[in-house]
Amino acid sequence: MLERIRNLLQQGEGLKVEFKEAQGGMPKSLYATVCAFSNTQGGEILLGVADNGRVLGIAPNKVAQYKKDFVNTINDSGKNCPPLYLSIDTIEIDGKVILYVNVPQSSEVQRCDGKIYIRNEDGDFDITHQQNRVANLYALKQNTYSESKIYKNVALTDLRLDLIARARKLAVIRQPGHPWTELNDLELLKSSGLYKKDYISGEEGITLAGILLLGKDDVIKSVLPHFKTDLIIRVKDSSRYDDRDDVRTNLIESYDHIMDFVNKHLPSPFYLEGSVRVDVRNVIFREIAANLLIHREYNSHFPGRFVIEKDKIFTENGNKPYIHGNINPELSVPYPKNPTIAKFFKEIGLAEELGSGVRNLVKYSKFYAGYIPVLTDTEIFRLDWKVNLFDEKEQEVAEVSDQVSDQVSDQVSDQVSDQVSDQVSKILAFCLSPRSLIEIMAQTKYTSRVHFSNKILKPLIKKGLIKQTAPDKPNSPNQKYFTVIKE
Numbered sequence: 001m002l003e004r005i006r007n008l009l010q011q012g013e014g015l016k017v018e019f020k021e022a023q024g025g026m027p028k029s030l031y032a033t034v035c036a037f038s039n040t041q042g043g044e045i046l047l048g049v050a051d052n053g054r055v056l057g058i059a060p061n062k063v064a065q066y067k068k069d070f071v072n073t074i075n076d077s078g079k080n081c082p083p084l085y086l087s088i089d090t091i092e093i094d095g096k097v098i099l100y101v102n103v104p105q106s107s108e109v110q111r112c113d114g115k116i117y118i119r120n121e122d123g124d125f126d127i128t129h130q131q132n133r134v135a136n137l138y139a140l141k142q143n144t145y146s147e148s149k150i151y152k153n154v155a156l157t158d159l160r161l162d163l164i165a166r167a168r169k170l171a172v173i174r175q176p177g178h179p180w181t182e183l184n185d186l187e188l189l190k191s192s193g194l195y196k197k198d199y200i201s202g203e204e205g206i207t208l209a210g211i212l213l214l215g216k217d218d219v220i221k222s223v224l225p226h227f228k229t230d231l232i233i234r235v236k237d238s239s240r241y242d243d244r245d246d247v248r249t250n251l252i253e254s255y256d257h258i259m260d261f262v263n264k265h266l267p268s269p270f271y272l273e274g275s276v277r278v279d280v281r282n283v284i285f286r287e288i289a290a291n292l293l294i295h296r297e298y299n300s301h302f303p304g305r306f307v308i309e310k311d312k313i314f315t316e317n318g319n320k321p322y323i324h325g326n327i328n329p330e331l332s333v334p335y336p337k338n339p340t341i342a343k344f345f346k347e348i349g350l351a352e353e354l355g356s357g358v359r360n361l362v363k364y365s366k367f368y369a370g371y372i373p374v375l376t377d378t379e380i381f382r383l384d385w386k387v388n389l390f391d392e393k394e395q396e397v398a399e400v401s402d403q404v405s406d407q408v409s410d411q412v413s414d415q416v417s418d419q420v421s422d423q424v425s426k427i428l429a430f431c432l433s434p435r436s437l438i439e440i441m442a443q444t445k446y447t448s449r450v451h452f453s454n455k456i457l458k459p460l461i462k463k464g465l466i467k468q469t470a471p472d473k474p475n476s477p478n479q480k481y482f483t484v485i486k487e
Contacts, residue, residue, distance in 0.1 A: 001359075005091055005100065008044060009053045015121050016043040021050055022058060022099070026069050029124070031079060034103050035112035036119035038084065039137060042105035043119065048098035057096030066099060075179065081111045082193055083179070085343055104336045107145035107209075108193050109137055138200050146299045147209035147338040150198055151223065154206045156186060159214045163252055164188065167214070170348035178347075192347070193340040208298065209340040213251050220250065229254050229292065229304040231261045235390050238309065251293050251341065255350055258289040258306060265308060267389060267448030270441070271367060280364040286350070287357035288383060292317055294345055295337040295381060302380060310390050313369075319381035327375040329358045389448075427460070434469050434480035457481065 008017055016037070020027045030045070037043035047066070048058040058066065070088045077083045089100045109116060115128045118137065127133040141148055164185050171178040180188050189195035194210030197203070211223055220227060231245040243265065247257045259282075268281040292304050292315050300318025307314050320337055336342040345351035352360065358375075365372050369387035376382045423444060430443050437453070446452040460466040461481075469480040 002093065005093055008046060012053055013051065015119060016041055018043060018045045019049040019051055019053065020045065020047050021056055022047040023056060026066060031073060031112050032117050032124045035110045036117035036124040037103040038106040038110040039117060040119040043103050045101040046098055055094055055096050055098060057098060060097055063090055063097055079113060082108060082191060085347060104339050107141055107148045107339045108196065109141055135200055138198065145338065146297065147207060147340050149208045150196055150203050150205045151211060152203050152205035154211060154219065158216060158219045160216055160250065161185065163214045163250060167348050174349040192344055209338065212298065213341060213344055215250055217249050224298060226301045227298065231258060231306045233265050233308040235310045254293055255289050259285065267451045269368065270449045280368050283360050284364055284368055287352065287361045288315060290345055290351040290357065294342045294351060297337060311387065313385045313387055315383045316380050319379060321377050321379060323377040325377065327377055329362050428465060428483045431466060431481055431483040434482040436480050440481065
């Protein structure tokens, strides 16, 4: 991120970059700039920076209040319509503190204090009373984002009311006092941009985004017959597949299907960040699942695909390219292909702040699988990730347990090594004294706790070669394991 900020300072102000000094509080012009960026091509704002790019900084004791004021104002439908859910980040540079706001291009026409602003090289311009330009802006939004298409014959009864209730609950869990708490179902749709009015044609109704997020399956199928997400694993049977899930339902439950598929087939290694355990599998695949669903071009007949193979994982989906090539997570500006869907996912906690998810993907992927994914933004968006998750040693016990001797003497290592793999022999020798699960994993250099437990330890226990010190409390934190010596 710091490299990105330095590039912006060097680049200077322009169509998609704005500096504001913010020395006496939040500038009054800030929200007009946010509106203009949202209506045009998106942009980035640095607070605490002079027009010439000189870093002035913001007093550290004022940062928290600045951020609070920004979030409250940007979420205020009286100020910004529809409300925007943007984050504001604290950046330390050259010994000073500045604030950074990334404003994505919106699929809706944005108003600030009832006015419509657009952006050009010279700044923010009010076009509220220029009817032709306003009409062109509405037409552009409609044509650019397929998620904005209005289906006037789709009624509230064509949506899953239980999903609306679930979304409201998730939003409140994520943010107590969330504005959706006080809204009825139709108001929630309007607030989220899922119900819109086309000011050119006069039509109003539920949008494609609303149908995809909350629609009944038959309604989604009627609107988009080609819509599906294909989940495949082919590790043992590379010519066909080991397991498959053909998902044809709303985006929220499609997300559930993807995460269930991941949890079923991929390991969750033990990872500490400081003294806190991080579920890196969840962090990584939340981003991959959300990316597959949020950034798809739904007018494309190319299906979304999530494929797990022995040495790689890849996803692909139809796309309207923005970068036209490989994405550099450190330098690229996040660009939502379906901003309304992206905003909804963020509100219910199924997606991260724009850009932070990709940074987490890069941060944890090398630990998880040995490599970093490659993201390619073309007509078919692809994530290609070389992995080493299916090391053959993780399947050793299943293949050799039938060969294990029923007799293990005091010289267990020597006796067993001729009959089972060296790895199993090491475990049995190491556990002549009671050992914890973590100790055994560290000794044998296993990283996946779930795989080790299910594919290594449990078969040894079942075979009677290993026992627990507290078998009546299998999940005890004090649980240890020891080798059974039979005479």
